Amino acid sequence: AQKVTQAQTEISVVEKEDVTLDCVYETRDTTYYLFWYKQPPSGELVFLIRRNSFDEQNEISGRYSWNFQKSTSSFNFTITASQVVDSAVYFCALSEARTGNQFYFGTGTSLTVIP
Amino acid sequence: DGGITQSPKYLFRKEGQNVTLSCEQNLNHDAMYWYRQDPGQGLRLIYYSQIVNDFQKGDIAEGYSVSREKKESFPLTVTSAQKNPTAFYLCASSMGVNEQFFGPGTRLTVL
Numbered sequence: 001a002q003k004v005t006q007a008q009t010e011i012s013v014v015e016k017e018d019v020t021l022d023c024v025y026e027t028r029d030t031t032y033y034l035f036w037y038k039q040p041p042s043g044e045l046v047f048l049i050r051r052n053s054f055d056e057q058n059e060i061s062g063r064y065s066w067n068f069q070k071s072t073s074s075f076n077f078t079i080t081a082s083q084v085v086d087s088a089v090y091f092c093a094l095s096e097a098r099t100g101n102q103f104y105f106g107t108g109t110s111l112t113v114i115p
Numbered sequence: 116d117g118g119i120t121q122s123p124k125y126l127f128r129k130e131g132q133n134v135t136l137s138c139e140q141n142l143n144h145d146a147m148y149w150y151r152q153d154p155g156q157g158l159r160l161i162y163y164s165q166i167v168n169d170f171q172k173g174d175i176a177e178g179y180s181v182s183r184e185k186k187e188s189f190p191l192t193v194t195s196a197q198k199n200p201t202a203f204y205l206c207a208s209s210m211g212v213n214e215q216f217f218g219p220g221t222r223l224t225v226l
Contacts, residue, residue, distance in 0.1 A: 043205075044218065044219045044220060047215075091158070103215060108157050
């Protein structure tokens with residue numbers, strides 16, 4: 001079974017629009033960690049954020065914000081006032097304490113921001 | 116600068132040849148990983164190593180081999196047994212349960 005589901009395969013928005021990328025995860029652990037990565041066309045994955053399961057506070061970093069809801073097992077990512085440079089593939093990932101360092105990645109959401 | 120380097124960036128292989136992809140990190144991370152990414156797909160774990168001289172198979176280890184003789188190095192060999200090796204290969208490292216940091220990747224094409 002897929003541990004991390006990113007149902008949106010591709011999204012296109014016009015510059016300056018807000019966009020939310022969905023991430024739903026599945027785990028039986030009480031201690032786990034959630035991550036978001038950005039993969040620009042160059043290919044290298046860039047780390048964006050890490051949350052642990054005990055911290056449900058939403059986080060904002062500039063135009064980026066993350067909404068972590070344990071009740072719905074979701075960790076959604078919103079980009080406000082999107083820019084062309086935001087065009088990339090975004091991956092959500094899960095790490096469980098019992099399996100240590102192993103990450104489970106979603107299949108990614110390809111975001112295109114149209115100027 | 117601290118980081119992860121992968122070489123080469125592009126690699127071409129003839130069918131039946133083994134090739135080795137290099138991954139080096141100077142972050143002093145204990146754990147290192149190899150992933151494979153196919154077009155339009157997510158990352159699939161090939162092998163990972165949590166300490167020197169130890170490594171475990173990931174989800175798609177068949178046709179690949181690794182070694183971890185030094186903390187900073189985790190080379191991946193794509194053997195002739197790997198039937199469809201054309202893909203983008205990413206190396207990563209981490210410390211404990213913290214985030215993984217990724218290298219720039221190697222794009223392997225079988226001719």
